[in-house]
Amino acid sequence: MNCKQSTDLILPHLEGELDPAQAAELDAHLRGCPQCRASSDEQRQLGAALKTQALRFAAPAKLRLRIAAALEDEAAAESRPRMPTASAPPRRPAYWRPAAMAASLVLAIAASSGMTAYFTLPRQQDTVVQQVVSDHIRSLMAGHLTDVASSDQHTVKPWFHGKLDISPPVDDLKDQGFPLVGGRLDYLDERPVAALVYRHRQHPINVFVMPADAGDQGDGAPRGMESFSERGFNVLHWRQGGMSLWAVSDLNLAELRDFQKLFETGTAQSGS
Amino acid sequence: MVEHERLKRFNDIAVPHMDAAYNLARWLTRNDHDAQDVVQEAYLRAFRFFDGYRGGDARAWILKIVRHTCFTWLARNRPVEIVAASEAEIDEERTLADGEAGGAASGNDPETLLLQRLDAELLTELIGKLPPLYREILVLREIEEMSYRDIAEILELPIGTVMSRLARARQRLQRAWRHSAAARHEQ
Numbered sequence: 001m002n003c004k005q006s007t008d009l010i011l012p013h014l015e016g017e018l019d020p021a022q023a024a025e026l027d028a029h030l031r032g033c034p035q036c037r038a039s040s041d042e043q044r045q046l047g048a049a050l051k052t053q054a055l056r057f058a059a060p061a062k063l064r065l066r067i068a069a070a071l072e073d074e075a076a077a078e079s080r081p082r083m084p085t086a087s088a089p090p091r092r093p094a095y096w097r098p099a100a101m102a103a104s105l106v107l108a109i110a111a112s113s114g115m116t117a118y119f120t121l122p123r124q125q126d127t128v129v130q131q132v133v134s135d136h137i138r139s140l141m142a143g144h145l146t147d148v149a150s151s152d153q154h155t156v157k158p159w160f161h162g163k164l165d166i167s168p169p170v171d172d173l174k175d176q177g178f179p180l181v182g183g184r185l186d187y188l189d190e191r192p193v194a195a196l197v198y199r200h201r202q203h204p205i206n207v208f209v210m211p212a213d214a215g216d217q218g219d220g221a222p223r224g225m226e227s228f229s230e231r232g233f234n235v236l237h238w239r240q241g242g243m244s245l246w247a248v249s250d251l252n253l254a255e256l257r258d259f260q261k262l263f264e265t266g267t268a269q270s271g272s
Numbered sequence: 273m274v275e276h277e278r279l280k281r282f283n284d285i286a287v288p289h290m291d292a293a294y295n296l297a298r299w300l301t302r303n304d305h306d307a308q309d310v311v312q313e314a315y316l317r318a319f320r321f322f323d324g325y326r327g328g329d330a331r332a333w334i335l336k337i338v339r340h341t342c343f344t345w346l347a348r349n350r351p352v353e354i355v356a357a358s359e360a361e362i363d364e365e366r367t368l369a370d371g372e373a374g375g376a377a378s379g380n381d382p383e384t385l386l387l388q389r390l391d392a393e394l395l396t397e398l399i400g401k402l403p404p405l406y407r408e409i410l411v412l413r414e415i416e417e418m419s420y421r422d423i424a425e426i427l428e429l430p431i432g433t434v435m436s437r438l439a440r441a442r443q444r445l446q447r448a449w450r451h452s453a454a455a456r457h458e459q
């Protein structure tokens with residue numbers, strides 16, 4: 001056995017995974033080779049230190065409360081489209097349930113393909129849809145939702161003047177439950193685009209606006225509205241007034257479609 | 273209400289693993305604030321895809337979503353860390369033996385290097401400097417003490433690749449330890 005073979009076997013040996021013959025061979029090499037013996041000692045110390053010293057960070061109580069509240073909101077939002085005639089369910093206070101935590105962990109859940117669709121998306125393929133979702137995630141996580149924060153379309157729309165070749169349609173939809181939050185410049189398909197930000201309850205919506213010739217996938221044939229699901233976000237694509245528009249949010253599809261209809265009608269009527 | 277029944281079932285299954293989820297995110301993002309954001313995002317996604325959970329190890333299911341969310345976050349916020357060590361490069365990396373002839377770093381006396389104690393602070397520093405793909409496998413194996421099989425499921429890799437990647441991670445950590453010991457020795 002040479003030193004290279006020995007090095008690759010040291011860790012499996014320490015973890016007790018070598019068969020007796022291999023183990024004996026390695027032990028023989030270690031007896032005759034001070035360097036590999038030192039290496040093995042180091043790995044043993046490293047393993048012990050990792051087990052006893054490496055920090056295991058516990059989830060802060062604040063995070064548990066935050067997630068409980070967010071899940072309650074999510075559950076409330078999900079139940080809405082299934083009962084279209086009922087009024088919105090009352091917001092339940094966020095609280096934690098120790099009883100639930102102690103309950104059994106493994107349940108057989110009716111299977112659906114949701115998870116499969118999520119994880120079989122090709123990772124390398126960088127389509128516009130994926131960029132739309134990535135831009136959306138980045139805007140939320142980087143805490144950089146808007147460059148111009150205003151609920152007034154007469155402030156947001158002129159802000160884009162001189163920054164882009166297009167003038168994006170902007171309409172405040174507060175009365176319909178989708179208040180305008182602001183706008184920012186973003187990049188899509190390697191060109192600057194207008195990003196309009198709306199909100200529905202606590203869910204932000206990004207609307208990306210670019211000239212209709214840009215970022216259109218495929219043959220360029222006219223299409224109606226297209227919808228996509230990517231990494232748990234819903235994405236709608238449509239065209240109006242010579243522009244190509246993408247709306248993305250973690251809202252469910254029915255609510256995002258509602259928003260899209262309101263946006264298209266509202267901006268067409270206001271002529272903006 | 274149907275949706276609240278679903279939420280209750282989800283809480284029963286996912287909440288007990290929030291420490292594991294946070295620990296992984298904390299090591300990958302290396303700060304509390306970002307780890308909290310990532311874990312919350314991951315839990316919301318998990319809830320949305322809950323119908324796709326078919327039983328089996330709940331911790332592996334949650335951690336798979338957490339790591340996916342972490343790497344999306346890293347790709348956006350720390351692209352350099354990802355680009356510097358892609359999956360293919362990691363798994364084809366030269367081993368310690370190729371580069372350093374098996375034993376201790378040349379020119380250093382192994383006895384003196386071993387004097388440097390590996391405490392929590394030093395481990396955090398050394399692990400934090402490893403590429404994220406090494407960091408996550410060390411966290412899952414050494415801190416969460418998960419089986420190769422569960423790790424293989426989380427990383428969507430063959431068990432053999434998990435074992436060889438873990439070995440490389442341990443060798444990289446060993447090398448980093450030597451370098452830090454040598455650096456202190458010189459001071």
Ligand SMILES: [Zn+2]
Binds near residue numbers: 003006033035037
């Ligand atoms: Zn040797």
